[in-house]
Amino acid sequence: MSIISVVGPKGGIGKTTISINTTAALTRALGSGKNTNRICLVDLDLRLPTITSLLDSHPAKTFYDLFECLDNKVYQVDFLRTVYQMVTWFESYIDGDISASHDKLIDAFHHYKAMNTELFMSSGFKFGNAIEEMLIQRSEIKSLSQIKALRSTIRKIDLKEYRRLLEEMDKTARPVMAEYINYIEEYGFSIIGGEVPILGKRGHRKRINEPEFLLRFLEFLDGVFQKFEYVIVDTPAGGVNHLSSLMNVIDQVLFVFDLSNTIAINGSIDALHSFIDYYEEFQADYAKGQLMGLDRAHVNRLIAQKGKGDLYQFIKNKKLGIVFNRCQNNQEIENALKMIRDYLTTLDKFHQYKSRIHIVGLVPQHKVINITNNRKSMFYNMDIALSERMDLVAKGILSDNTICPTLADNDKTIIRYLSKFKKPQLLDRLTNKVASNAN
Template sequence: MGIVSIIGPKGGIGKTTLSINTAAALTSILGKTTPDNRVCLVDLDLRLPTISSLLESHPAKTFYDLFETLANKTYQVDFMRTLYRIVTAFQAHLTGQLEPGNRQLAKSFSLYNNLNTDLFNFSDFEFGNQMHELFLSRGDVHTLEDLESLRPLLTDIDLTEFRAVLDKYDANSKPLIKEYINYVEEFQFSIVGGEIPILGKRNHRKRINEPAFLALFLEALDGLFDQFHYVILDTPAGGVNHLSSLMNSIDQALFVFDMSNNIAINGSIDALHSFIDYYEDFYRDFKAGKLTGLDKAFVNRLVASRGLEAVEDSLKNKKLGILFNRCQDSKAIGPCLDRIRDYLDTLDQLETFKDRLNLVGMVPNHKIINITNNRGALFFDKDRSLTNRIASVAENIIAKNVNCPTLASSNRDIISYLQKTGKPGFPNKIRKIASNFNL
């Protein structure tokens, strides 16, 4: 399995176009065996998803529906589970089973005082009115001794019945991720995402900032990844925002460099450094046990499903690649490479990253403008040179970038390599090497 995030500094630089065509190229290379689980293209833009519309593929269920399911079922049940733990601890304290210094009691009391109840629908559940009354009383409960004032309310809650209600809702709370996968026969790869802006709904905008809810969304996506050989993430402009934690489950980050003008190049260099910093800081915090909040919750889920060694290896050895897009002239790449090196050297990071940053491919801007249309910028198999270029990118993804130059290579060698990727027969040379990677 390989998870590849195609990221960039802003919108409109070709990330979606390159994501679509990379998915098409990977599908072509992998062949027609097991078509339903080869390649999945995920539209992570929660504000303005476009891939389904661009490819005229209209899924029955989208991320909007997934949010609705998580909001109306999964999140509510998770919240109920937290309420159950709180009430259990409080009842045990009032009956003398948990002393004031007990860690479980202290945690439950802290949850009670800090839990955000805005997104929980109390009226939808049995015991909802009692729970609502319990939280309305928070202003009068400052210490454990103050719990005595809640004794009548707490003792009136039957924990056995509460547990039965929780189990009943829990059985139907998890979304079936397969329902959100749209396999498109015409393109022979799957699409996940949607056509409806998720964050266009006020409640969803609130939920995306709620760590507990967002963790459920990320967990659902992680379950999706396990079902495919390769997953291409068309990542929102700016890269990660609310989905930062998800980026740490990927195997490769492919950074799109906008070469259309000097301002765009400078922006790409700045953004590249920000992404590198984010990944490195995350790994250091992971090793030091300093992750907090959503990052900690999501990584704990990854460790539970994949194992500690696999998660650490993914974080430590994440592949970083640069794809030059909108190249008017390959001569502009040399000065750009020098500026990247100078920038990293100024930050004392050149030695660390010169062998880790791979130069994966180059796509000329004018070709895409002439060939793509309102069908969604699917140029693969329509133009020989562009097809060869994007096929070489796909081959490098499969081969984990072992065949392409790094920032430590000379400008001459890098440019020579990038120019060759557009020539007939070049992908076949890489394919022979990539065939050794047991696909």
């Protein structure tokens, strides 16, 4: 399994376009045939997912549904399970089976008093009203012995039936991965994510900042990643702040540099810098055994899968790659390279990182991409010159970047590599002409 994340500082610089077409090129390079578990394109843009509509292919369930489902699982099923245990202890006490000094009963009582009920929806559950009643009575029940006042409320709850319902809910509350993955026959790869703005819903914005919820979301993604040989993640503008743990499982980060826009170039350099910082911090914390929270939970799972030694190597070998987009001439490439080198030099990081930052590919400013922008961003296969550009990116990824030049190489070598494909310039010009006529 290999995970490639396409990142960039802002919208409109070509992350989605490059994600889609890299996925297409990788698919062809791997010759996926009928194997539906080779490549998956993940739309991690939770604010404005676009891939499903761009490719006009719609999974049965989207990340919006996933959020709803996890929400249900985290807050309803878990809440109901806690209440179930609580009621069991209370009932034993009321029936005189245990005394007031029983540890579990004391725990249950404290839990009862402190429970956060804000997210509980009583209406969907058979014993919801009784639970609601029990919770309202909290204000009158000040000491453990007063639990006896709950007798008549608790009698309304049939614990056997409660348990059966809970087990049923537990089964359906778990997201079924297959419903979220959509294999597109025409393209030979799968997509997941989309399609309504997930973070548009207030509840979801809240959820994504809750560690417990986030961990469940990441667990689900991790499950998806495990299924595929290659995963391309289209990452939202500015990266994945709330998903920083996700960065731990990524093998390669591809930074998109929009050469037509100096501000965007500076933004991409800044994103590159953030990642270097992030990796260094992560590596240091890992070495010192100081990882916390989500990072730690995630790494523990990774260790279980890969082994400890492997993991350290894995973290140290993470790859940083650059794809230049909207390129119009070589001078732009030289300028951008200079800006990157200068910046890293100022940070005193150039020598350490120059050989780790690979130049993976280049996409020219191109009419075909522009005219296809509304419906289908899939330019791969529509234009031979562009397809070959993407083939180079795919080859780089498949070689673990070993064939790609790095910032340590000189500009000439880099530019020669980036134009290393059959030169169908005539074809290129022709397609451009066709495209502008179509426009």
